[in-house]
Amino acid sequence: MAEHHSLMETDVLVVGAGVAGLSLATALGREGFAVTVLDGASRPSAPPGGVDLSDWDFRVSALTPASIAFLQALGVWQQIPSDRVAPYDAMRVWDADGNGHIAFDARDVVAPCLGQIVENRQVVYALLKSVEALPRVQLCWDEPLESLSRAPSGWQAVSSGGRCWGASLCVGADGARSRVRQLVDLPTREWSYGQSAIVGTVALSSSHQNTCWQAFLRTGPLALLPLSDPAKVAIVWSLDEEEHGQVAALQDPDFLRQLNSALAPSAPVAVAIGPRASFPLKQCHAMDYVREGVALVADAAHSIHPLAGQGINLGLADVAVLKEELLAARRGGLLLSSSISLKRYQRRRKTENLAMMAAMEGFKRGFGNRHPVALVARNLGLNFVDQQGWLKRWFMRHALA
Numbered sequence: 001m002a003e004h005h006s007l008m009e010t011d012v013l014v015v016g017a018g019v020a021g022l023s024l025a026t027a028l029g030r031e032g033f034a035v036t037v038l039d040g041a042s043r044p045s046a047p048p049g050g051v052d053l054s055d056w057d058f059r060v061s062a063l064t065p066a067s068i069a070f071l072q073a074l075g076v077w078q079q080i081p082s083d084r085v086a087p088y089d090a091m092r093v094w095d096a097d098g099n100g101h102i103a104f105d106a107r108d109v110v111a112p113c114l115g116q117i118v119e120n121r122q123v124v125y126a127l128l129k130s131v132e133a134l135p136r137v138q139l140c141w142d143e144p145l146e147s148l149s150r151a152p153s154g155w156q157a158v159s160s161g162g163r164c165w166g167a168s169l170c171v172g173a174d175g176a177r178s179r180v181r182q183l184v185d186l187p188t189r190e191w192s193y194g195q196s197a198i199v200g201t202v203a204l205s206s207s208h209q210n211t212c213w214q215a216f217l218r219t220g221p222l223a224l225l226p227l228s229d230p231a232k233v234a235i236v237w238s239l240d241e242e243e244h245g246q247v248a249a250l251q252d253p254d255f256l257r258q259l260n261s262a263l264a265p266s267a268p269v270a271v272a273i274g275p276r277a278s279f280p281l282k283q284c285h286a287m288d289y290v291r292e293g294v295a296l297v298a299d300a301a302h303s304i305h306p307l308a309g310q311g312i313n314l315g316l317a318d319v320a321v322l323k324e325e326l327l328a329a330r331r332g333g334l335l336l337s338s339s340i341s342l343k344r345y346q347r348r349r350k351t352e353n354l355a356m357m358a359a360m361e362g363f364k365r366g367f368g369n370r371h372p373v374a375l376v377a378r379n380l381g382l383n384f385v386d387q388q389g390w391l392k393r394w395f396m397r398h399a400l401a
């Protein structure tokens with residue numbers, strides 16, 4: 001039985017120090033809220049700055065201009081070393097089963113770039129440096145959340161080491177398998193895609209041309225995301241379970257051969273690969289993001305297919321809206337746990353998150369379909385969109401928003 005320590009009081013208790021939890025703590029801490037962040041893991045150390053294949057995080061995201069603007073406003077973007085950030089100004093998407101293709105270029109919408117690719121751990125570390133400079137934010141590492149119970153002032157949280165925190169608002173930013181979500185009984189709708197994704201860093205024989213490459217294969221989508229080294233990309237290769245097992249077990253030379261045959265002839269050629277990892281793909285959406293004095297953000301509320309490397313953009317948008325609603329509550333003299341502001345947060349975010357999840361699901365199903373009619377339809381669809389300048393610009397403006 002763990003020994004119980006004295007209770008520490010705070011305004012907002014954030015569980016999870018990933019991109020979502022740390023950006024919320026930074027946003028609220030800068031507004032003078034007292035925030036405590038718990039994470040079950042140890043404090044991350046500075047990420048390596050080298051350019052060997054093993055020096056890159058295989059977890060990368062394509063941040064949209066809106067996410068970048070949010071991180072800039074927090075003073076965090078400026079802390080990410082510029083030589084680890086890769087702007088991309090084009091996307092090439094094609095159907096490996098047919099002749100459908102679509103090309104997006106930043107100059108079509110007169111934008112300097114479509115987004116920037118950044119390693120997850122670079123964003124986490126930049127956030128950490130910002131948050132550690134804020135006097136009213138406390139970070140507690142190696143403290144996995146164990147239990148949550150109602151207390152007169154809100155919620156009482158206990159870690160597995162027996163430390164206790166009291167807070168008026170508890171935010172679950174603890175990722176796809178959220179303990180907060182589980183402890184407060186917020187039900188989810190979830191389904192498995194029957195796929196796993198292989199991630200890793202790949203060296204190319206030529207430049208990636210600051211382009212994201214995305215092939216839709218029968219067995220699942222394969223994306224190449226450009227890194228700041230012009231001859232290296234991060235891959236996210238989603239595969240049906242059976243194929244995944246076979247491909248993941250291949251030795252590097254055979255793996256590269258398979259990768260190149262999946263990419264040919266549209267994309268650059270892969271010549272070497274660093275360490276690889278796999279993770280199962282599940283779509284999971286909490287039916288409600290909030291309860292009395294509790295809110296879920298980012299992957300804790302919704303995890304989506306990594307098809308377009310978009311995961312964290314939805315999470316950062318959740319954080320931005322929750323911060324706005326909490327500031328509005330404070331200005332209006334409401335408690336931070338006020339269900340009016342929490343429900344407004346939920347309303348504002350759920351529609352957009354559901355729309356994005358439905359779009360990813362549609363893509364996934366459309367391209368997973370082996371029926372010849374579906375094949376022709378999607379090829380015509382891709383080519384049609386590619387040829388309609390206005391429609392393409394419409395898609396891109398939505399992707400940049």
Ligand SMILES: Cc1cc2nc3c(=O)[nH]c(=O)nc-3n(C[C@H](O)[C@H](O)[C@H](O)COP(=O)(O)OP(=O)(O)OC[C@H]3O[C@@H](n4cnc5c(N)ncnc54)[C@H](O)[C@@H]3O)c2cc1C
Nearest residue numbers: 016018019020039040144145174175179298299309310311
């Ligand atoms: C291997 C891998 C590769 C990925 N690659 C991509 C990609 O290429 N593109 C993409 O868009 N998305 C990718 N994703 C998904 C993407 O990383 C997530 O969308 C994003 O990181 C979510 O951020 P988050 O802050 O919500 O959660 P997380 O980054 O999962 O952070 C959650 C934090 O909560 C902590 N935590 C968990 N449980 C507890 C507890 N009980 N008590 C205290 N702390 C706890 C964890 O230690 C962690 O620090 C990948 C995910 C994985 C696992």
